[in-house]
Amino acid sequence: MKGEFQPKNEKVIVHGVLWLNSKFIGFALGLTCGLIIFITTNWLVIKGGDPVGPNLQLLSQYFIGYRVSFLGSIIGFIYGFAVGTLSGALIGWIYNSIAGFRVRLDGKSR
Amino acid sequence: MEVENLANGKYEGKEAIVIIGAGPAGLSAAYDLVSCGIQPIVFEKSSTVGGISRTENRDGYYFDIGGHRFLSKIDYINRLWQKMLGENLLNVRRLSRIYYKGRFFNYPLVPSNALINLGPIESVLIVLSYLRAQLQFNTEDTTFEQWVSNRFGSRLYKTFFKTYTEKVWGIPCNQIRADWAAQRIKGLSLVAALSNAILRTQKARTLVDQFVYPLQGPGMMWRSFQQAIETGGGQIHFDSEVLEIGSENGRVVGVSFSKNGQPYDIPADHVISSMPINRLVRALHRITPSEVTDAADGLSYRSFLIVNLIVRRKELFKDQWIYVHSPEVLVGRIQNFKNWSAAMVPDPEMSSVGMEYFCNEGDEIWIMPDEQLIALATSELEKLGLAQGREVVNGFVVRQSQAYPVYDEGYKDNLQTIKHFLDGIQNLQTIGRNGMHRYNNMDHSMLTGIFAAKNILGEQHDVWNVNEDEEYLEEYREERAAAALSTEILETAFCRMDKLAFAVAVGAVSGLTVFIATLWLIIKGGEVVGPHLSLLSQYFAGYSVTVKGAFIAFSYTFFWGFLFAWLFAYLRNLLVAYYIYRTKRKAEMFSLNDLFDRL
Structure with a gap:
């Protein structure tokens, strides 16, 4: 279809740039990281062994108070959620800043 | 009220609202005003209501001028139809096929x-x-x-x-022009197509294999409107042709018309016109600039005539109508009225068909004498194998001028010129298919009339937006917020991702994570600093848990993060683009399916 007959919202889809919602990205990544630590920790707890999860235990070097136990999995979830949220929000912010700069540079409007 | 009294301006002190044309648009406008206690005056050039969607009656046989399905996405219109006819509105299961090279093809x-x-x-x-x-x-x-x-x-x-x-x-x-196709094929809207593909929100017309139809044809609906308008105090004057519209200082002040050959002038406070827009311009000739007159002359219309035949046969074919693609006959479409409603034919042993010929006013078909047209239609009906010539017992011809506004090369500019001129007349509104030179369906035409009436009552609707933007109708159904939300979501989801920005963002965050992880172990200290993290050196040559190593790790992870994120964004954009392409193509194919219904 010729451009002059394109509805406004169609032009946005065809020519526009995707903008990330930093809060949502942060929340999603935080939840994912938190759940990964929570599940992997509890998986090792259920499997058992002596000692339980010596390699995962190394996370305690960064996450103070973390252990491969059920309580540790909750502490790990909180840490993972915090780090994931921060990282996701940062990715969103950096992406939007650079994309916005490039759009302005191209003389396009958001 | 008698015309003479109108001409003397005896309105009992009320505002004079003149509506030109008693087709679906004009009648809807009049009905809406009457519903609000205002009595408009309607002038209709012909002797019956319904305009191009009127119903002709000959010896008890009802003939629809072209076959009009009552089918709308607008709830308000659907409710109005139900209100007007109630049980006299039949649910009809649609069957129509294409006739081509001696065979019937399903349609859609x-x-x-x-x-x-x-x-x-x-x-x-x-x-x-x-x-x-x-x-x-x-x-x-x-x-x-x-x-x-x-x-x-x-x-x-x-x-x-x-x-x-x-x-x-x-x-x-x-x-x-392709934009004609674009307007006819509503499923073209990319947002609508995506919305339909993901959310299944669109009620596409094509899916509808049922429609409603008045027991005795569309005329029954318009007669019901007529009755409601007249009961409410409105007036409809037949055989009344508007000749001139008087204006002063950018306002319409009166209308001149002729009834039964007698000229009359009446004052007018508001005028709603559904007469062909080129004739409206001519009616305003005293104030019309020459470029507007030229633009009006530049608009063209397609006409058609229908040869109605009464056939002595109980059942001709099972379709309501047939599209005749075969080039060896001139007929374009054949209506089988009995299959629209059994009440269209008074004798169950008989059938009636409408042989539709598309033509231009004054061309060979248009000027052909009725007898010849009936003979032509009879022979073509036989040629197509649908009936024997000797079974045709009667026939008559209905000519419909200006049936379709033509979207030719110059229509858009011409229409814009006229619209700009008419916008300067405050109390004049144009509605309907020919009033706006727009290929409106019946429901859209009605909505333009309703909006024009509501504008007089103080609301603010852009009549020209009807059928231009389906979301306008959504707005009327008070669903604008939901529509806007879904549009915003779609825009957010389907726009192109900036690959470079995403790659830098992910690379930077990945790099920072390893950078901070390394520094954290250095700060913590210990006999052997970060023995496990230093295993990264197996992948990142030169890496160690030192400050220098932190920068080296940042560089490595930034590079790999950048690379993976760029690839991710690239593939995501590619897949989204392909999805959009397929969705749009499917929507077009889907819409094209019922293109002939919209011709």
């Missing part, structure tokens, strides 16, 4: 049926042509011919679209 087109009817060789050629079209991107879409061929292949276009479209419009398809 069904691939298996079409391929069987066409035969193996032609089918293969069509499929090859279709595949070839799919491989051609960014081709020019200026004309209808290009538009269809680019999407579905030139062979399919020539088989199913060329002949009939040219019969209807009387011009080659390579002279019909």
Whole structure:
């Protein structure tokens, strides 16, 4: 279809740039990281062994108070959620800043 | 009230609202005003209500002028129809087929049926042509011919679209602008297509295989409107042709019309016109600049005539109507009125058909004497194998001038010029198909009338937006917020991701994570600093848990994060683009299915 007959919202889809919602990205990544630590920790707890999860235990070097136990999995979830949220929000912010700069540079409007 | 009293300005102190035309748009406007306690005056040139969707009655046989399905996405209109006719509104299961090369093809087109009817060789050629079209991107879409061929292949276009479209419009398809197709094919909206693909929100017309239809044809609906208007104190004057519209200081002040050959003048406070827009311009000739007159003269219309035949046969064919694509006959469409409603035919042993011929006023078909037209229609009915000539017991002809506004090369500019001129007249509004020179369906025409009436009552509707933007209708249904939300979500989801920005963002965050992790272990200290993290050196040559190593790790992870994120964004954009492309193509194919209904 010729451009002059394109509805406004169609032009946005065809020519526009995707903008990330930093809060949502942060929340999603935080939840994912938190759940990964929570599940992997509890998986090792259920499997058992002596000692339980010596390699995962190394996370305690960064996450103070973390252990491969059920309580540790909750502490790990909180840490993972915090780090994931921060990282996701940062990715969103950096992406939007650079994309916005490039759009302005191209003389396009958001 | 008598016309003489009107002419003397005896309105009992009320505002005089004049509506020109008693078609669906004019009647809807009048009805809306009457519902609000205002009594408008309607002038109708002919002697009956309904305009192009009127119903003719001959010896107890009802003939619809073209076959009008009552089918709308607008709840308000659907409710209005129900309110007007209630139980007299029948639910009809639609059946219509295409007649081509002596065979009937299902319509909307069904691939298996079409391929069987066409035969193996032609089918293969069509499929090859279709595949070839799919491989051609960014081709020019200026004309209808290009538009269809680019999407579905030139062979399919020539088989199913060329002949009939040219019969209807009387011009080659390579002279019909693509925007006409775009307006006819509403499913073209990308947002609507995506919304439908993901959320299943659109009630596409094509899916509707049922429609409602008045027991005795559309005329029954319009007579019901007439009755309601007259009961509410409104007036409808038949055989009354508006000749001139007087104006002063950018306002309409009066209307001159003739009734039964007698001229009259009446004052007017508001005028709603559904008369053809070029005639409206002529009626305003005292204030019309020459460029506007030229623009009005530049607008053209397609007319058609219908030869109604009464046939002595209980059942002719099972369809409500047939599209005749075969080039060897002139007839374009055949209506079988009995299948619309059994009450259209008084004798169950008889049938009635409407043979529709698309033409231009004054051309060979248009000026052909009625007897010859009846003979032509009878012979073509026999030629198509639908009835024997001797079974035709009676026939009559109805000529409908200015049936379709033509979207030719210059119509857009001409219409814009006229619209700009009319916008300068505050208390004059144009409505309806011919009033706006827009290919409105019945429901859209009605909505323009309703909006015009509501504007007089103080609301603010842009009548020209009806049928221009489906979301306007959504707004009327108070669903604008939901529509806007879904549009915003779609825009957010389907826009292109900036690959570079995403790659830098992910690279930077990944790099920072490893950078901080390394520094954290250095700060913590210990006999052996970070023995496990230093294993990263197996992948990142030169890495160690030191400050220098932190920078080296940042560089490595930034690089790999950048690379993966860029690839991710690239693939995501590619998949989204492909999804959009397929969705749009499917929507177009889907919409094209019922294109002939919209011609």
